[in-house]
Amino acid sequence: MVQNILLNLYRKTPIINEVRDLKIFNPEVKLLRILIHGPVGTGKSSFINSIDSIFQGRMAQGALAEASTYDGSFTTMFYPHKVKDGKGGFLPFVINDIMGLEDGSGGAHVDDLKMALEGHLKEGIPQVILLTKVDTACPEVCKDLRLIYRSKKIKEKMQECSNKLGVPMNCIFPVKNYDHEIDLDDNVDKLLLSALKNILNFANDHVAEHHDKNKKKEQEKTSSP
Template identity: 40%
Template sequence: MKAEAYYPGSKNNSQALHYLKRFQPQNDEVKHIRVLLYGPVGVGKSSFINSVNNVFQERMTQKALTSSTTADKSFTKKYKTYTIKREGSVNYPFVFNDIMGLEDGDGRGVRADDLKLALMGHVKEGYTFNPISSLSHDDLYYNSSPSISDRVHVLVCIYDANASQMKSSVLQKMKEIREAASELGIPQLAILSHIDEACGETEKNLRNVCNSKHLIKKMGDFSSSLGIPMNCILPVKNYSEEIQLNQDVDTLILSALRLIIDFGDDYAAKLKP
């Protein structure tokens, strides 16, 4: 396996950032590429949004609120869209939707049915997820006529590289969501987070990610469980304990983001109003 498969090199940071800063959707009818993040509780969905924002703002930020104390319950409760601000009052043409985490068992965490509605653009901003019942068609937060910009253009699963074996009920929910996205033709990728905590080699130096047998096995196991190809599983370390930007952290974030945006843009290019 080539080293650049997972660590393209920090010298490419400026090139990737330049590409993303100049990015415009191919489809003129699409205002922004919508990225929906999902996964179990505490895997780093909100932290990934913050990490992306850090890179673009060139400083530490906390755009999406996170918690280090919610081990088994989701900190995120509402459907919220996060934009990335560029110079002036304009935002970059890609947005992220953070959702309630998937929890083990029935009646806990975000419901797969709500995620399926979100994929089609039927969930309005501010909807509070209810683990007991799904969003109904007569609810004020149900969008009956979603635009192509309301729809999700790329689905990204985030999973903790340091987590133990995934609970069967959580895995089943993830498979349901993947199947719904596949029926809609929505491209899917995965982010393997917390890679520094899962492996001593990457804890010492993030550039060792391509040489870590432990991480590559973890990615292979995850690929087999969920069916996401290995080249669509992206190892990332989110900003968590740092107080300053780190070039190696940025490298993995930018590499993942560029692929996510390109996949979403190719899908959005085929959509018609």
């Protein structure tokens, strides 16, 4: 199992092509929308920049990321980020970045998040966890990112997240964002791309299910006397 995971980390280009060629299952939906939220300093903007960097083939800074010593949120509003596909167009999704969750008046609050999701909470939006900064959690992973699924510390962190937040383990993705690097790294890219691919698949399944439900309701209306 571990060998298969390690081998899969070397398959980067197919995932890039899969994301670029993604077909949304609901014809009424033009873009899949991802809302990324969490406490200040957890790497929300860095994740967006990292994804952007992969598809640009160079370091990108479309979303201003906070420095590790900064104790506030650089994101000051609810901001949608489109990601260029590296071929003159855009990828079929938008990542919505929201100000970091903080106590007091400095950042976003849970009520702000509810407002951002207004009208959609009852639909049961798919949720995942991005376990960021894995290189700081485990020295072995810091040395070799390919060992991430062998690490007991990372597995413990994933299990802790699952227990506290009720999210299944297969919806928790350990990743490393680009923060101090000046060049792309294949192993970083592959973890990020794997997480992104799964997020998009979950979102696509959701809009397809929503479309099928609406279609069924319309059919019931037309067939009723």
